[in-house]
Amino acid sequence: MEVAKLLNKHFVAIKVDREERPGIDAIYMKTCLLMTGSGGWPLTVMMTAKSEPFYAGTYLPRRSRAGRIGLIELLENISKLWRTERRKLVSAAKSATEYLNTYVKAKQQEEELTETTFDETFIRLLDSFDSKNPGFGISPKFPSPHNLFFLLRYWQRKRSKQALEMVEKTLQRMRFGGVFDHVGFGFHRYSTDPEWLVPHFEKMLYDQALMSIAYIEAFQATGRMEYRNTAEEIFEYVLRDMTDPEGGFYSAEDADSEGQEGKFYLWTEREISEVLEENVRNVTRIFNVSREGNYYDEVSRTRTGNNILHLKKPLRELSSELGMEQEKLRVLLENAREKLSEVREKRIHPFKDDKILADWNGLMIAALAKGAKAFGLRRLEKAAKKAAGFTLEKLRMPNGRLLHRYRDGEAAVDANLNDYVFLTWGLIELYEATFETDYLKEALRLQNILIKGFWDKEGGGFFFNSDDSERLLIRDKGFRDAAIPSGNSVELLNLVRLARMTGKTEYEEVAGALVKAFTSHENALAQNTMFATALFFFFGPTQEIVVVGSPKECLTQRTLRAIRGRFLPNKTVLLKKKEDSDLENLAEFTKDMKRVDNKTTLYLCQNFVCSKPITNIDEVFEALTGLDPHTSD
Numbered sequence: 001m002e003v004a005k006l007l008n009k010h011f012v013a014i015k016v017d018r019e020e021r022p023g024i025d026a027i028y029m030k031t032c033l034l035m036t037g038s039g040g041w042p043l044t045v046m047m048t049a050k051s052e053p054f055y056a057g058t059y060l061p062r063r064s065r066a067g068r069i070g071l072i073e074l075l076e077n078i079s080k081l082w083r084t085e086r087r088k089l090v091s092a093a094k095s096a097t098e099y100l101n102t103y104v105k106a107k108q109q110e111e112e113l114t115e116t117t118f119d120e121t122f123i124r125l126l127d128s129f130d131s132k133n134p135g136f137g138i139s140p141k142f143p144s145p146h147n148l149f150f151l152l153r154y155w156q157r158k159r160s161k162q163a164l165e166m167v168e169k170t171l172q173r174m175r176f177g178g179v180f181d182h183v184g185f186g187f188h189r190y191s192t193d194p195e196w197l198v199p200h201f202e203k204m205l206y207d208q209a210l211m212s213i214a215y216i217e218a219f220q221a222t223g224r225m226e227y228r229n230t231a232e233e234i235f236e237y238v239l240r241d242m243t244d245p246e247g248g249f250y251s252a253e254d255a256d257s258e259g260q261e262g263k264f265y266l267w268t269e270r271e272i273s274e275v276l277e278e279n280v281r282n283v284t285r286i287f288n289v290s291r292e293g294n295y296y297d298e299v300s301r302t303r304t305g306n307n308i309l310h311l312k313k314p315l316r317e318l319s320s321e322l323g324m325e326q327e328k329l330r331v332l333l334e335n336a337r338e339k340l341s342e343v344r345e346k347r348i349h350p351f352k353d354d355k356i357l358a359d360w361n362g363l364m365i366a367a368l369a370k371g372a373k374a375f376g377l378r379r380l381e382k383a384a385k386k387a388a389g390f391t392l393e394k395l396r397m398p399n400g401r402l403l404h405r406y407r408d409g410e411a412a413v414d415a416n417l418n419d420y421v422f423l424t425w426g427l428i429e430l431y432e433a434t435f436e437t438d439y440l441k442e443a444l445r446l447q448n449i450l451i452k453g454f455w456d457k458e459g460g461g462f463f464f465n466s467d468d469s470e471r472l473l474i475r476d477k478g479f480r481d482a483a484i485p486s487g488n489s490v491e492l493l494n495l496v497r498l499a500r501m502t503g504k505t506e507y508e509e510v511a512g513a514l515v516k517a518f519t520s521h522e523n524a525l526a527q528n529t530m531f532a533t534a535l536f537f538f539f540g541p542t543q544e545i546v547v548v549g550s551p552k553e554c555l556t557q558r559t560l561r562a563i564r565g566r567f568l569p570n571k572t573v574l575l576k577k578k579e580d581s582d583l584e585n586l587a588e589f590t591k592d593m594k595r596v597d598n599k600t601t602l603y604l605c606q607n608f609v610c611s612k613p614i615t616n617i618d619e620v621f622e623a624l625t626g627l628d629p630h631t632s633d
Contacts, residue, residue, distance in 0.1 A: 002072060003062065003071055003072060003075070006072060006075040006076065006079070007075065009079075010075065010078075010079035010082070011046075011075070011079070018041070018043075019251060019252075019353075019355070019357065020355065020357075020404070020405050020413060021413065022416060022418070022464075023416055023464050023465050023472060023476065024472060025043070026464065026476055026478060027100075027472060027473050027474055027476055028043060028045045028053065028056065028473075029043060030100065030103075030476070031045065031053050031056050031096065031100055032045070032056035032057065032058065034096075034099065034100065034103060035053075035055075035056045035096065036056060036057060036058075038058070039058065040058040040059070041058065042058065042059060043056070043057075043058060044056070044057050044058070044060055044071075046078055047093060048089070048090055048093050050093075051472070051473050052090075052093035052094055052096065052097045052473065053093060053096055053097070053473075054089045054090075054092045054093040054096060055074075055078065060074060097473060097474075100473070100474055101474050105459070111519045112519070113515065113519055113525075113535065115539070117525055117532075117535070118154060118157065118158070118532065118535075118536070119158075120525070120526070121150065121154075121525040121526045121529065121532050122150075122151070122154050122158075122160070122163060124524070124525075124526030125147055125150070125151065125166070125526060125529070126162070126166075128526075129166055130194065132194075133173065133194045133195050133196065134166070134169035134170045134172075134173045135170050135173065135174070135191075135196065136170075138194050139191065139192060139193050139194045140190050140191060140192050140193075140200070141179075141190060141191040141193075141194060141196060142190045142483065143174065143179075143187060143190070143207060143210070143211055143214075144529075145210040145211050145213065145214040146210070146481055146485050146489075146529045146530040146533060147529045148167050148170060148171070148214045148217075148218075149213070149214065149217065149529065149530065149533045150529040150530075150532050150533045151163040151164070151166055151167045152164070152167055152217050152218065152221055152567065152569070153533060153536045153569055155167070155221070156221070156567060156569070157536065164221070164222075167214075167218060167221075168218065168222070168224075171214065171215060171218055171227060171230070172226075172314070173196055174187070174196055174211075175226070175230050175311075176196070176310060176311040176312065176313075176314075177191065177195065177196030177197055177199075177310050177311075178191070178196065178197045178198060178199055178308035178309065178310040179191045179196045179197075179199040180230075180310075181203075181237070181265065182287065182309040182310065182311075182337065183265075183309065183337055183340045183341050183344055184237060184241070184341055184344065185233040185234060185236055185237035186203050186208055186233075186234055186237035186238070186241075187203065187207050187208065187211050187234070188200060188201050188202065188203055188255075189201075189202040189203065189204055189207065189255075196310075197294065197308060197310055198295065198296075198308060199262075199308075200255055200261075201255035201256075201261055201262040201264075201265055201350070202252060202253065202254060202255040203252060203253045204251070204252050204483075205238070205242060205249050205250065205251050205252060205357075205360045205361075205363070205364060206360050206363050206483070206484050207483075208234050208237065208238050208242070208364070208367075209360070209363035209364040209366065209367040210363065210367070210484075210485075211234060212231045212234040212235060212367045212370075212371065213366070213367050213370055215227045215228070215230045215231040215234070216228070216231050216367070216370050216371055216374050216375075217370075217567060217569070219231065219374060220374055220565065220566060220567040221567040226314070228374075228375060231371055231375075232371070232375070232377075235367075235368065235371060235380060235383075238364065239383055241253070241352075242352075243383070244354070244356060244390070246390050246394075247383075247386035247387045247389060247390035248356035248361055248387055248390040248391060248394070248406065249356060249360065249361050249364045249387060250352055250353060250354045250355070250356065251353040251354070251355050251356070251357055251360060252352075252353040253349075253350045253351070253352050253353070254350040254351040254352075254353070255350065256350060256351075257347070257348050257349060257350045257351075258348050262295070262306075262308075263347075264344070264347055264348070264349060264350050265308070265344075266295055266306035266307060266308065267289065267306065267307050267309065267340070268293065268305050268306060268307065269284060269289050269290060269291045269293075269305075269307065271343075272284060272289055272307075272340070275339050275340055275343050276336055276339060276340075279332055279336065282322060282324075282332065283332070283333070283336045285322075286311065286318055286322075286333065287307075287309040287310065287311065288307070288309075288310055288311070288312060289307045289309065290307065291305070292305065293305040293306045293307045294307055294308055295307060295308055315329055315330060315333075354407065355405055355406070355407040356390075356391075356394075356395075356405070356406040356407065357404060357405055357406075357419075358391055358395045358402055358403065358404055358405075358406075358415055358419040358422075358423055359404070359416070359418035359419045359421075359422040359423070359484075360422070361387055361390075361391050361422075361423070361426070362391070362419070362421075362422030362423035362424070362425055362426040362427075363422050363425070363426070363484075364387065364426075365384045365387050365388050365391070365423070365426030365427070365429070365430060366422070366425045366426040366428075366429045366430075368380045368381070368383050368384035368387070369381065369384045369426065369429035369430040369432070369433040370429055370433075372384060372433045373429075373432060373433045373564045374564055374565070376561065376564075381433050381434060384426070384429075384430050384433065385430065385434065388426065388427065388430055388439065391423060392442060394406050394411055395411050395415075395419075400445060400449060401414075401415065401449060402415035402419050402420060402423070402446070402449075403415055404416060404419050414465070414466065414469040414470070415466075416464050416465055416487075417450070417454055417462050417463065417464045417465070417487035417488075417491070418464075418484070418487045420446050420447075420449065420450045420454070420487075421450070421462075421487040421490045421491045421494060422487075422490060423446060424443045424446045424447055424450075424494050425490055425493070425494055427439045427440070427442050427443035427446070428440070428443050428494065428497055428498070428501075431443065432572075432573050435551065435574075435575035435577075437580075437582040437583055437586060440501065440502075440586055441582075441586065443494075443498065444498065444502070444586070447494065447495075447498060447507070450462065450491070451510060453466035453467050453468065454466050454467070455510070456477060456517070459477075459517060459520075460513045460514060460516055460517030460520075461477050461479065461488055461514055461517035461518065462477065462487060462488055462491055462514070463475050463476065463477045464476045464477060464478060464487065479518055479521060479528060479531065480527065480528060481527065481528045481529060481530045481531065485530035485531075486528070486530065486531070488514065488517075488518065488531070489528060489530035489531040489533075489534055490530060490534070491514065492511055492514050492515065492518075492531060492534035492535070492538060493530075493533070493534035493537055495507045495508070495510055495511040495514065496508065496511050496534065496537045496538050496542070497537065497572055499511065500542055500544050500572045501544070501572045501574060501586075501587060502586055502587045502588075503587055503588055503589040503608060511538060515535070515538060518531060536569065536570060537569070537570050540570065540606075540607070541570065541606055541607075542570045542571065542572070542606065542607070543568065543570060543571040543572070543604060543605070543606060543627055544571075544572050544574075544589075544604075544605040544606070544608060544610075545563060545571055545572065545573045545574070545602070545603070545604055545605070546573075546574045546575075546576060546590055546593050546602075546603040546605070546610075547559055547560060547563075547573070547574070547575050547576070547600065547601075547602055547603075548575075548576045548593050548594060548595050548600065548601045548602075548603070548613075549575075549576075549577075549595060549599070549600030549601065550577060550578065550600075551575060551577065553600055555599065555600040555617060556575075556600040558617055558620075559600055559602055559617070559620050560573075560575070562617075562620060562621055562624055563624060566624060566627070568624075568627055571627070574587060574590060576590050576593055578595075589608050593610075593613075596613050596615050597615060599615040600615065601613045601614065601615050602614040602615075602620050602623070604623055604627075611623070
């Protein structure tokens with residue numbers, strides 16, 4: 001109450017939802033980093049009426065303690081200075097704004113990216129890899145799925161077994177840990193400890209999307225069913241708990257319920273015993289449940305008696321230890337999970353953030369479409385199509401431009417770079433899952449709006465906001481991959497894929513200018529692994545695969561399954577149906593591609609130079625094996 005009185009008396013207090021207004025958050029977080037050398041949330045900024053900042057900081061205690069100024073003292077000091085030395089504060093704010101502008105526009109010596117750049121990025125990731133508790137960094141430990149995207153491509157390109165081991169160990173350890181919800185599925189935001197045991201219990205939609213893609217790609221690369229199963233579990237959680245009846249996806253679920261972090265997810269040994277009755281000893285042993293618990297009180301650091309369910313070993317090892325067949329153990333655990341889930345559903349749930357964001361929905365559409373392709377599951381395709389339809393209907397204006405946020409029947413806030421880029425990514429994946437050309441048309445339409453309204457004509461790269469959106473303190477243009485890949489990183493991938501799918505060289509030219517813009521700023525690829533992932537596609541070689549045939553024909557289906565079952569990240573796939581003028585108009589290079597001997601026919605091309613058409617399924621398999629050398633390892 002005391003803080004509120006001070007704020008209302010001397011300030012105009014504005015609380016910004018950084019998910020709804022990420023452009024504002026990015027600018028003032030950059031300000032905080034420049035002023036203090038560090039950043040984080042909650043973020044506190046003091047500024048003039050012109051939005052020019054003169055103070056920035058992160059968490060502030062209510063009262064000063066341990067050498068850290070409290071919010072009350074800070075508010076009192078600044079209100080006094082505003083009355084007595086306002087000119088100094090205004091001058092400091094102007095200087096900070098000028099420096100911020102200079103910093104954003106500053107260019108470094110342009111660096112040439114070559115094949116060795118991938119090796120340097122791999123070495124940097126290797127240096128930050130925690131071999132004891134697989135993952136990157138020590139604690140807090142974040143999922144960092146785009147690091148895994150890069151490593152999978154590095155493994156394929158360089159035949160680096162070490163890169164694949166890093167991916168597999170990280171995915172396995174995360175799936176075993178408490179950072180994964182073993183009862184309701186889905187990943188929590190991050191782990192507060194090195195072991196992936198104790199999570200920050202919040203669940204974000206974008207983590208579900210990006211992590212499911214990592215598991216899908218690992219499944220394609222290795223054929224190991226545990227990765228496919230985890231991806232399907234993530235999808236089960238999202239479709240059950242995070243999906244609006246009209247098809248869009250909600251943003252997040254809080255960490256707290258009943259005022260306590262994690263209360264919804266924690267279990268005492270007694271609770272589990274009461275729920276399960278049978279097989280309690282096996283289940284508590286498998287999930288490492290004890291009477292004392294493994295969850296500590298934050299203040300006293302004493303055990304609370306609550307447990308975070310987690311595994312320490314894969315099921316094959318546990319089944320051997322317990323003397324139980326692996327399938328029997330799997331059924332036992334699934335029955336136990338269902339019973340625990342039924343009881344947990346009766347608890348007070350964490351708050352669900354039900355706003356629907358265009359960019360995060362785009363990521364989830366991309367993930368579902370990739371899952372539909374890799375697993376052959378129509379329900380994932382159906383969910384992706386419904387979400388795409390919802391987004392294009394509810395978050396698009398009559399002029400074709402997008403809006404960022406939808407909630408309670410209202411769409412608002414001009415779309416930003418990520419909205420266009422991530423939704424385009426989703427539409428590209430959805431075209432390749434369904435081969436419905438409307439999705440490719442929409443992707444191209446959004447891409448053209450993006451180039452027209454967001455491209456920096458002077459320095460290259462894409463601004464976060466369009467040229468006709470509201471004016472903020474600066475017009476920011478970020479390249480840094482964070483919890484979510486940067487829009488510029490994913491946009492590079494989109495540009496190259498659309499160029500290869502359509503033969504439109506103008507997209508490749510923009511991609512080249514985007515790479516040049518990236519290298520002219522201070523951007524290390526090891527900190528921007530999504531951009532490095534896109535560079536694999538940009539550098540090539542790439543494969544343009546065109547299948548000519550009816551989607552209902554057995555040979556067409558077998559050919560598509562053969563393509564989709566392999567990890568071929570630098571490919572594009574088009575399906576040309578009979579008299580497919582729509583596709584020919586979008587991808588002119590397909591005009592002369594026809595069925596041979598009235599059979600499903602495969603065309604394999606590199607840089608639009610195609611091999612002879614293939615109609616024999618054995619030759620199809622042989623040709624695809626040649627694109628994926630690891631199939632013969």
